[in-house]
Amino acid sequence: MTEVISNEEVAPGVFRLAVAGQFDGKMGQFYMIRAWDNYPLLSRPLSIFDITPGRIEFLYLVVGEGTTAFSKLKQGDQVKLDGPFGNGFEAPEGKTAFIGGGIGIAPFYYALRQVPSADVYLGFSREPYMVEEFRAASAGQTHVNVGGVILDDLDFEDYDTIIACGPHPMLHAVQRKQQASSGRAKVYVSLENRMACGVGACLVCSVKCKDKRKKACTDGPVFPAEEVVFE
Numbered sequence: 591m592t593e594v595i596s597n598e599e600v601a602p603g604v605f606r607l608a609v610a611g612q613f614d615g616k617m618g619q620f621y622m623i624r625a626w627d628n629y630p631l632l633s634r635p636l637s638i639f640d641i642t643p644g645r646i647e648f649l650y651l652v653v654g655e656g657t658t659a660f661s662k663l664k665q666g667d668q669v670k671l672d673g674p675f676g677n678g679f680e681a682p683e684g685k686t687a688f689i690g691g692g693i694g695i696a697p698f699y700y701a702l703r704q705v706p707s708a709d710v711y712l713g714f715s716r717e718p719y720m721v722e723e724f725r726a727a728s729a730g731q732t733h734v735n736v737g738g739v740i741l742d743d744l745d746f747e748d749y750d751t752i753i754a755c756g757p758h759p760m761l762h763a764v765q766r767k768q769q770a771s772s773g774r775a776k777v778y779v780s781l782e783n784r785m786a787c788g789v790g791a792c793l794v795c796s797v798k799c800k801d802k803r804k805k806a807c808t809d810g811p812v813f814p815a816e817e818v819v820f821e
């Protein structure tokens with residue numbers, strides 16, 4: 591068990607949770623987290639938002655039972671973290687864009703601190719959050735779109751590597767935009783499928799891919815965009 595340092599609401603229903611301890615992880619990987627003993631049964635997956643000496647941070651949106659329990663955590667409370675899990679982002683090559691839709695921005699702060707030259711595109715349907723933190727971490731451009739379509743703000747031809755995380759309709763649109771482009775950019779999507787075990791044992795996170803079904807937790811959550819069959 592590890593101790594909560596802080597749990598701050600940064601926008602309505604969006605919290606930034608800091609937990610004490612020495613943690614590691616590649617950009618794009620996630621941890622399975624629980625803040626309870628027996629119920630709900632399952633831990634919940636959250637992407638690494640940041641790791642610094644002595645702490646790990648997560649940025650999460652309250653959607654149901656587990657994240658509501660997280661939102662009530664106070665300094666000194668105990669949480670259990672398992673991880674890091676998943677394949678994460680490969681070191682991007684060439685000119686890079688990170689695209690985050692809503693809470694899908696979460697993995698890109700840690701990624702940006704390792705690839706500060708990347709341009710970052712943050713799309714929000716309502717109130718934006720963490721924008722100043724992203725600007726401060728970035729040596730590239732930070733684009734913010736509120737209420738529109740973040741994908742309209744970039745041209746795939748301008749980039750060598752593009753990594754996107756967000757709701758499935760957005761990721762499907764990323765795939766279509768890749769198909770309509772010249773194909774210069776390597777394009778990846780990070781899927782936030784529902785998970786139960788996080789370690790490849792239960793098949794809850796199954797993803798339909800062109801060749802066969804894969805597991806978001808161990809084969810992903812990051813996949814080449816052209817591999818995924820969006821339904």
Ligand SMILES: Cc1cc2nc3c(=O)[nH]c(=O)nc-3n(C[C@H](O)[C@H](O)[C@H](O)COP(=O)(O)OP(=O)(O)OC[C@H]3O[C@@H](n4cnc5c(N)ncnc54)[C@H](O)[C@@H]3O)c2cc1C
Nearest residue numbers: 634635636637649650651653654655656657696782783784
């Ligand atoms: C690899 C990975 C990384 C993630 N990183 C983050 C992150 O950094 N920040 C964050 O806020 N969320 C992240 N998520 C999503 C997060 O895990 C879910 O929102 C959380 O598990 C919901 O738990 P709950 O108990 O609050 O909701 P539940 O009570 O289980 O469900 C409430 C509602 O949310 C929906 N829901 C549950 N899980 C998901 C999901 N994975 N995707 C979409 N809808 C879901 C349900 O269908 C239901 O409508 C990530 C998911 C994965 C797989």
Ligand code: FES
Nearest residue numbers: 788790792793807
């Ligand atoms: S969450 Fe259990 S196999 Fe992926």
